[in-house]
Amino acid sequence: MPLAATGDLVARAAGTRSAVAAFNVITLEHIEAVVAGAEAAGAPVILQVSENSVTFRNGRLLPLARAAVAAAEAAGIPVALHLDHVQSDDLLRQTSGAGFGSVMYDAARLPYAENLAATRAAADWAHARGLWIEAELGEVGGKAGQGGGAPLDAHAPGARTDPEEACAFVADTGVDALAVAVGSVHGMTSRTAALDHGLLGRLAAALPVPLVLHGSSGVPDGELVAAVAGGIAKVNVGIALNVAMTGAIRDFLAVRPEAVDSRTYLGIGRDAMAREVTRIMRILGRPGT
Template sequence: MTLATTGDLVSAARDAGRGLPAFNVISLEHAEAIAAGAEAAASAAVLQISQNAVKFHGGRVGPLARAAAEVARGSSVPLALHLDHVDDGALLHCAADAGFSSVMFDASALPYEENVKATAEAAEWAHRNGLWFEAELGRVGGKPGDPPLNAHAPGVRTDPGEASAYAAATGVDALAVAVGSSHAMTERSATLDHALIGRLRTAVPVPLVLHGSSGVPDTELSAAVAAGMTKINIGTALNIAFSIAVREALAADPEVVDPRRCLASARDAMAATVTHFTRVVTDG
């Protein structure tokens, strides 16, 4: 199948009132698992490569992006390629040539006016180069290198009025908002502010994005989609499934030295996780 574009998939999901799952890719096995899991759920999905994943691969975005794109092209369901959580201008400017159809530029740590300025400039560049553009307002927290952040602390969550002004000033195509989730959660205990999601959905003309969805229970995710969330980002849940499967494979056979023995189990576990989350956010 032809590589889909993130913008088309998000628009279709929003029009249908369902969520679109977006899963983080760290390795080839992640990409293969996302494709297999999405196929099992008979659903579209987004493969995301973050700036931190690029750093892990020596700062080279091309090899992993090309591998993920090739996996997506071989899938029987529509899959898109997205560059996520970029705050490095040089990496941002690699996005179009690396095969991505979209990018998320993250200036959320900056004061509001600086965030607006940096994001507007990045959005203008992205649109000039044919890229769908996502940004963030509010503080989701939990990103590598960030200080600890309470998702329920005053001033952390996204204000609807400010979000409306931000979207108009920056020209973003989608907005990631802070409504109670946090990145890198290993327990699914987050409680979302569904009333706030509804107000944001009314105030902001572009699709809303939920980051840190791995820590959100199924019922909360379904309710978030019903309240107005469209793109649902999931990363840590795949890594949990991967790590558990590898530990179990090694414990079952301590003498194993062929990495394929462990990676096959890990890939299958991640695929099952992808299928589960995909059904939650697309079926309600």
């Protein structure tokens, strides 16, 4: 089916008190696993290509983007394509004509005034081309802090998104969704993050746009369910797929160290990722819970 619009999927999820899952993809196996897992769950999904993934692919956006578009068009469920955590204005401009319906512009590392100005310019550019745009305010753990310094702890003073500041930021930038810092951490391999649900409730009540949770791989199931009930409409997942894939391949090669055909262990890794996609999507699709 044709590519879905990210904004439509997020708005529909917000309207049913559920959340749409957005999975970061690095390889063709990631793409195939996300689509297969979403089809098993019977729910729409967002494929995300991050700036880091583009860097890994020798700075080339189109090979992975075109693979994602082809997989989306062959899928039995709606699939949207999103460019994630873009800091490069040059990369932002490469979305035009590449199949992307949305972008997350990440200037959160900058001081507030610079973040606002850069995000406003990115939003103007994106909207002029029909792109839905997400931004971030506050400092989600696991990334470099403002000015490129050491990552700020997700629970440190000043890390969390301030509702009053967020309202002004959304109004002044014109973004369509906001990723908020409420205690999750990028890159976690253990699922032990504790979210600030009181703050999330205040943000959801104050802001006129859907809220996004980054760093969701480290958030336990119960916390995810509560976050969706509290107003999160888009949930970003990345490292959980890599944990599933790497674990499955490691287990296979431990038993079959003589294996050299990459199709055998990549297929096992792809299947493990697909199962994790289905599991997460079924958690997020419990409207009103």
